[in-house]
Amino acid sequence: MEDSVEVILQDKRSWVSHRSQDRPVITAASGALLMGCYGLWSVFALPGFRRVPVHLKVPYLPSSGVQTQNIMRLLRGRAGRLVDLGSGDGRLVLTASSLGFQCTGYEINSILVSYARVKARLMGIPTTRARFVNEDLWKTNLSGYKNVTVFLAPGVMEVLAKKLEKELGDDTRVIACRYPFPDWPVAETEGRGLDQAWAYDMTSVCKPST
Ligand SMILES: C[S@@+](CC[C@H](N)C(=O)[O-])C[C@H]1O[C@@H](n2cnc3c(N)ncnc32)[C@H](O)[C@@H]1O
Known part of the structure; x- marks a missing residue:
């Protein structure tokens, strides 16, 4: 039983690593997109924010x-x-x-x-x-x-x-x-x-x- 679980886990691990090796361009593009979104978010949401001590940081949320x-x-x-x-x-x-x-x-x-x-x-x-x-x-x-x-x-x-x-x-x-x-x-x-x-x-x- 334990052996068969181990085999299944190994299969899954190798499937995941094969998938990302198969598609390096897609993986890189997703990473770049995420980084871009974070960059854009920090430009709009964070100016001045870094100067505030961490225990006093308050994010932007508009009143309804x-x-x-x-x-x-x-x-x-x-x-x-x-x-x-x-x-x-x-x-x-x-x-x-x-x-x-x-x-x-x-x-x-x-x-x-x-x-x-x-x-x-x-x-x-x-x-x-x-x-x-x-x-x-x-x-x-x-x-x-x-x-x-x-x-x-x-x-x-x-x-x-x-x-x-x-x-x-x-x-x-x-x-x-x-x-x-x-x-x-x-x-x-x-x-x-x-x-x-x-x-x-x-x-x-x-x-x-x-
Ligand atoms: C929850 S939002 C409320 C925005 C607005 N008052 C409203 O009701 O729609 C809190 C705002 O406080 C600003 N803020 C956070 N820390 C601040 C600070 N130390 N000095 C000035 N503004 C700050 C944030 O950038 C954010 O826009």
Whole structure:
């Protein structure tokens, strides 16, 4: 029995190695295609990304339409400057600016920043209402903002909470989508599942004593 299993395995191994030896051009072409796809992906998805420490890396994933509406509902009655941390293709910034907010998006990926700027121009939204900045959000002081939107990753929420507690004033509202802040008291929430968003008022958040 063991002998026959060994024979079958040997047959399979030699079949695989024969197949790749038979078709060296196809094998090389598949490899080249995979490398090309990876190269293309890294050009579009990774500019600026390598400078961010590994535990703070967050990939690009756009907010869904429902998620965007949930965030906008949590901003009802609010005014003043708004910042989207990691603004991607600019969809949250552009939607909020159409509701009257004066918005800034910080985004580390320069291609997404250029795309968002072109989209704003095509929509006729001036830079005084929607501004996209190619900067690392971890190196940016956020103290001037009254509204903050965040769609990042679960692993960075605790670190981000510490930064926001230090920099934001009491009258600021922070909206987190998909991943809530682990220790902050929730003021309001909208939606369910992947589209859920949570609002936090900094006046209720415990700040570090200075
Ligand atoms: C999940 S996407 C959200 C995009 C957008 N806010 C939305 O809701 O559609 C997170 C974005 O944060 C950006 N990002 C990640 N780390 C960043 C950093 N350190 N500084 C600025 N942007 C960053 C990514 O490039 C990505 O576009």
